[in-house]
Amino acid sequence: MKVLLASPNFHQARGNTVTVQRISDNLNKLGIETEIINITDGSKLSSLPKADIVHGFNAYRFGHFMKGLREKPERYVITMTGTDLNIDLHDPVKKTLVIQTIINAEAIHVFDEEAKLELAGEVPEAKDKISVIHQGTVILSEACADYKKEHGTFLFLLPAGIRKVKNIPFAIEKLKVLYEKNHRIRLWLAGPIIEEEEGNIVKTLGDKNKEWVQYLGQIPHHHMGELYRQADAVLNTSHSEGQPAAILEAMEYNLPVLAANNLGNRNIISHEETGLIYTNPVEFLDYADKLVNNNELRIKLGHAAKLYVEGSHSSEYEAKTLQKIYEKILEKSPSKHD
Known part of the structure; x- marks a missing residue:
């Protein structure tokens, strides 16, 4: 079996790239041939x-990409990566293409049950095609000596591609307080x-x-382990x-995570058990201050976070x-080329 993985922005070190590369590597271990193409x-x-x-x-990016193809794929699977589900599906301009892409898919993959419920509510026709599979994690290298934390400081790390949805100015402005x-x-x-x-x-x-x-720029993903370690x-x-793969990676490094109250974060983090979820600037400041000043809390959250990731986010x-999803699709709809 050969699977073609069609990824947006594959040339950049961002969440989708990490996800697609991890899936490719682990499918290869199962004897499945893969090829990755960039669609943006x-x-x-x-x-x-x-x-x-x-x-x-x-779904939106892949649907837009397919519009430029001379021949559409006979069978495709879609992974809803976040922006397509939470933003594009509710955008008056993009919604039609997202729904069309979903309806024509053989199977749809989402990362958690809440995402499945939301998608099924918006596109009832797709309900029976939706599968929930939690993201896996990867082992990261720590061989990167370019950045060193100053002795005696408390270091917050924010790993994210810089775009408006990531709300990075908020972190700077609030932490400044x-x-x-x-x-x-x-x-x-x-x-x-x-x-830009x-x-x-x-x-x-x-x-x-x-x-x-300090803005460190784009860090090769395999070097991120050194940043988490510090x-x-x-x-x-x-x-x-x-x-978000970055949160899962941080949790695997025993790190406490302070995260915004959104669908993806909520479905990884249990508030005050495996991390902290804030809903407004006051909570952000309160929880950030607690992390700085309460070593016992940091250790407790970090330990619980690691146990959670090890138990619930297996790449295998x-x-x-x-x-299994691919095999089921191929069994029910043999290719006209076979």
């Missing part, structure tokens, strides 16, 4: 490489600039706060998430479940 940023493909099944990531009371606080931002305008805003804010904020806590301030299970 002016992709010039007008026809697809030969494959038994196409697996697209992000704590920094003015406690000069031990530091913030590292790690991720590519995806939206937002990148300029973040860089300007970073320059104004250079005593304690961090004291990890932030996620996104307005919307699917199931993720790949084997996708394999």
